[in-house]
Amino acid sequence: MESPKHAGDVAVAVSQAYGVDTMFTLSGGHVFPLYDGAVHQNMRIVDVRHEQSAVFAAEATARLTRRPGLAVLTAGPGITNGVSGVATAHFNGSPVVVLGGRAPRSRWGSGALQEMDHPPLFEPITKLAFTGSGADSIGQDVEMAFRTALAPHRGPVFLDFYMDDLFSPSTEEYAAETLTPSPLEPDPEALAGIARLIAEAERPVVVLGSDVWMERAEEAARDFVEEWRLPVIPNGQGRGILPAGHDLLVTRARGLAFGQADLVVVVGTPLDFRLGYGWFGGKDGAPLAKVVHIVGAPSQLATHTGLAGSAAADLSLVLWGLNAACATAGVDPKAYAAWTDTLSEKAAAAIAEDASLLQSTADPIHPMRIYGELGRLLADDAVVIGDGGDFVSYAGKYVEPRRPGNWLDPGPYGCLGTGLGYAVAARLARPSSQVVLLLGDGAAGFSLMDVDTLVRHRLPVVMVCGNNGIWGLEKHPMQMLYGYDVAAELQPQCRYDQVVTALGGGGELVTSPEEIGPALRRAFDSGVPYMVNIATDPRIAYPRSTTGV
Template sequence: MDGAENSGRPPDGPRHGGDTALAAALRFGVETMFTLSGGHVFPLYDAAVRTGTRIVDVRHEQSAVFAAEATARLARRPGLAVLTAGPGVTNGVSAIATAHFNGSPVVVLGGRAPAARWGSGALQELDHPPLVAPVTKLAATASGPGTLDADVTRAFDTALAPHRGPAFLDIHMDHLFAPAVPQAPRPERPPRAAGVPPLDELAPVLQNARRPVLVLGSDVWTDGAEHAARAFAEEVRVPVVANGQGRGVLPAGHDLLVTRARRTAFGEADLVIVAGTPLDFRLGYGVFGDARVVHLMDHPSALAAHLDATGVAGDLSAVFAALPRFKTDPDWLARLRDAVRAASAADAGLLHSGADPVHPLRVYGELNRILDDDAVVIGDGGDFVSYAGRYVEPKCPGTWLDPGPYGCLGTGLGYAMAARIVRPSAQVVLLLGDGAAGLSLMDADTLVRHRLPVVIIVGNNGAWGLEKHPMRALYGYDVAADLQPACRYDEVVRALGGAGETVTRPADLAAALRRAFAANVPYLVNVVTDPDIAYPRTTTGV
């Protein structure tokens, strides 16, 4: 719901613990509360109504946390999810884990059975913090009515401090309903990470490289370092591979952007500088042949510890400013540019394929013609979304969202609702595998109820393609990998109050997408694609 201008204070002063807790959250720039209704947290709703804070109520708690996470990733301010006690919290655990692996500053406020009845079997009585402790920076229970301001403040400060991540705080129901009381002093704000020391010792490593590559990951965007990263890359003329929300820091078509040639780049480089992303499976665990690896992150805790890499931690804008400059061999850049052109030429025919059933690449050939420069593109799926990662290149930073390294499906609808709220004038496109659709499509109801128009494109191959094809390769057969062929996911959205259509012929794609973008309602284009086409992948991600 929308309300009056948000002052952070109820018009008649705090009446109960919910007012106190929400007021602390609003000081951190929170504008929207994502939730699913539950009696344990009613006072937080009352506080939101009286302060004009927007409430978006979803159909599954994981969508509330995913929406809060997408808010944090797109707006670079903390997201807030409010979950009721017991199953409300446990339903959100996968989404909390996703925020953990993505380094997203999300605060989850959970309801908790009354302190006065604790241990006697109250409804949904569960000690939540031990469940979420492994995937949060803070997992705690508020101490009492007099510490709500300090406890909520600590949760937000913890989530925002480098390396960012989710914080969880549950609050006893009777403490939320209790009359407001004077509050204990707030904790001191933690200092922002200082700059970095001189990096002169890196000068020989960088200046002796002949075939360097720079990888830009999500934290480059999250840390506000996109301008510093681009300036560094353009000054030294280093080829760039984009990863996660690092996509768009160099816009599509930039002469230094060689993501399409990443296999050649990583296979032949003698120096790989990885900024703002872990050295995980997506980057071959940081092993690039014999190349020297320099890892740049916002905090020492995020630096790779599993291999011999030179690590530099600190504010990433300051890190890029402090890096010794060098000059890239222009022949190396030319070699990678040739590889990019060759890869693009090899796939050009498939982007315009007239094959029937539809080749998934044809979807992206048509979509790329329609997308605005500031369009927010969201991926939630396996093979279908993997193609998007290769063939949809953002033109602006902060416009790409995928589940990240945890690989949790079901992020899409939550991400989409947040994107529409955070970027109200931009196109918002959700690319959804038909498998992923089963995990969150009911939240199209949330888009409809809250008037959040989003274009949803389902790549419908009737299978868990990411599992079906590898299992066939291993065993010669597959099981538990088939879905209903040509399932009418568009009719699900239509039944929930949105609109949509099914496309089975490639010639009909362009017109269907134009109708979707013009509809100004949640609109699902259900594209029946060829089930025999598998995305070509390696086991290392390189």
Template sequence: MTELEGHGGELALAALRARGVEAMFTLSGGHVFPLYDAAHTTGFRLIDVRHEQSAVFAAEATAKLTRRPGLAVLTAGPGVTNGVSGVTSAKFNGSPIVVLGGRAPQMRWGAGSLQEFDHVPVLAPITKHAATVTDVGAIAADVGAAADLALAPHRGPVFLDLPMDVIFDRARSEITPPAPPAGGEADPAEVSAAAALIASAERPVLIAGSDVYAGSAEQALVAAAEALRVPVFSNGQGRGCIPADHPLAFARVRGKAFKSADLVVVVGTPLDFRLGFGAFGEAAVVHVVDSPSQKAGHVTTAAAPVGDLATILTAFADYTGPRADHESWIASLRDLEDAARSAELDVLRADTDPIKPARIYGELRSVLDRDAVVICDGGDFVSYGGRYLDSYTPGCWLDPGPYGCLGTGAGYAIGARVARPDKQICVLFGDGAAGFSLMDVESLVRQKLPVVMVVGNNGIWGLEKHPMQAVYGYDVAADLQPGLRYDDVVSALGGAGETVEKPGDLGPALRRAFDAGVPYLVNVLTDPSDAYPRSSNLA
């Protein structure tokens, strides 16, 4: 514990630095100048963007990749409200971000100061905690406690706003170390019962979700899968927690496995639309979560351990009771998986005009490193990425999550490059999604943050156009200007890029992109008639 005398910005950043926060993402605003002053004078990294949503998404990306709090600083009024979609995404994703907002001065509240707005009622429903700090002497303690809360299961965003007359004031405060991680201990009987169900099932499967990575449980996951001999599928940041080439890792036969399984074990992800709302045919369900708030109220489970995921999975691995032989089940799934992978090779190599989206992923597979960070921002186009790109390393997959918010791409790219300065960063954009955030390429260029962007450019909102045609026989509000040169936008902002129209040009273009050392966009004109074969019920 140390003492510090300083203004509110210095006290806030000192508390965050003590918790491993290393970067601030922001868009300049006078209400939060003391935070900038503190960053400037202490060498705290400051990254500024062109829209507040990108600041929040960048903070979320660092939180996801580092498993430490991410920090977004938003000026008062519209600065805060511009970040609301990003904060909501972090809420749905369980991402531990700290959002510090400016606020009009307390001493003149109600008189109509610039951007005078009470943010707290807006942020409260989408955060774990939202409050106004009214005393400069409380800033360090309140910010530190908020960051600790963001990291406590179930993780999520927190919000504090700091009135101008408070944050510009000075005080002497104690800077406390972070609180020990708060995680409830699972009921041993519930854990043992779940392990026994897995061991005795004839055809079990396990789904690993984002909280497996967030809870540093990836090694325990592999140990549990190997000890209990259970096939593993994954979603979200669960991807890569068991490498795609591990003998117990599966991806292509999820639907068939669910239909045939007699037990589905879901670890660290909600039983939401991505998993058919937890309805797996005749299979019993075991749902393992890190917090009581994550228990599914709409599904009857055979067991539902709640607690630290690494501890629960380690207990699964240590189970020594009676068990069924799962080898024939694993072998049958492996035969189906291998057959599905062989069958997809034709579409990954398809030499069509226009280009099919799958061909882009066939080419990407040959240039992406095993630990490349892949970022998804779009609908149909990035759904193909989820289908055809494999993940081999934990913490290398960033998608918008169940809230489905477009516009994450540039912000996630900024945060990913800050968190992983020496890794490949590849952003997958639908052309519709690209329109939300491409201006932040200027932020990437100006701050020397090279990334590769690939746009699947079919000139439509594909996720809406094809379903609307199926429902109504026509579509409206689903067309974009075909053939737009998004690469020219990136070049105009100081990066580089090119448009690709022929399948044979894809590989060389992608290699140039990864070798460029600047933000580089490969704009691929794709077939607008190609519709992703979506089978999940979104509602």
């Protein structure tokens, strides 16, 4: 690197050493030197219309590329606007670095514009939140931020800089080189214990979560479950590790699998509400299941429920080691073959039963008809993004990725408004793939202005809005509880598509089921950000349980 002009050059150079090629931001004077550094060193700058989208885009970049994402936020409200994005990254374990501006050190305490001590806001939702110590240590500070974000278990880091430090010339001698954390080795005795549990099981189930993808363990996971013929239910970005149609993929038999399993091996995801907090079995007279939790770092092990076994280490090493341990333990897939066949048959029957609704001619439109039409158009490498409630819940059930790493939703934090930031990142990360953003009409209200970002940066994305004119996750439960609902109505058939066209994209409103397929084809063929705004039946609620089981 040539001698830096200022501290911003150093910060950008370190970021590039850790694999960052895009800076997501919304313009602010406190961070101009970071922009100048990006220009000097040919880092792409993508500017958005709300800071939350900058952080969401950085987070999606991390989740799609498995490299760190970078967001740069100006001081005060620029940074507070990014809090929900950082919280989402925290719950997803996404390695995101947020670099922030800060009022000048020389004016600190005198009431400068947007003077605020930001790190305390972020301490509960980051691995580290701190202020740079000076112009001549910015390289070390940024390196610490990236190294911390990547260390097991990954997560977001916040670092802000006094404005005058960032603008100052830097004399720091910094050699930009990436420091990669050493993988955590699994305990052989723990693996042997898990293998014995599998050998004893009659009704095992494996859950593959997002961290299997994030830790590049998808090949080891697939080898393991195929070698031992274990039925699989994916979770989050674990979707696609076994492709749609795989005989061990029993997502559609989830209720039976989790209700009657005697052993559930959960890999790379928390035992949270999505998995019934780790309580499995107990259905139709079955005893409670034994639970094994396998995670990438000790901090991720469940502590709220009893575990029959656990391992906290590099997931590829765990799964390869478990493969060998199962052979030593004498695991025999024939012992649970009847169970695996039962789950496969149940899943196949559920898929067959879907056919009528996926082709429904009901008017108003049943949401499932949308997914029937969409499924025929999705390529194997399509990236599908969900941002919404009931409408996206249908997607989670009926859109089955064919490859890993091609599904994005907000994760366990459940934050609406992720969609446009995720779509920006997906189009940049996967330039040759279809990118489809599924929006509930409620979620659309959080970030639709960032269609302008898609248009300005020439990022074509197909947006599908399930428009039922209500907050479905609230309206139906309120009516069940109280016999009435309040604060749950939206404008029926609101023309979100016209918002997209006004911002320079394309779009149309669909009100009859036979129009869905042609409209989706026009969207894919358009080459611009395009919304298919589909009016759906507000009387239909997605059937769900409170525990996720």
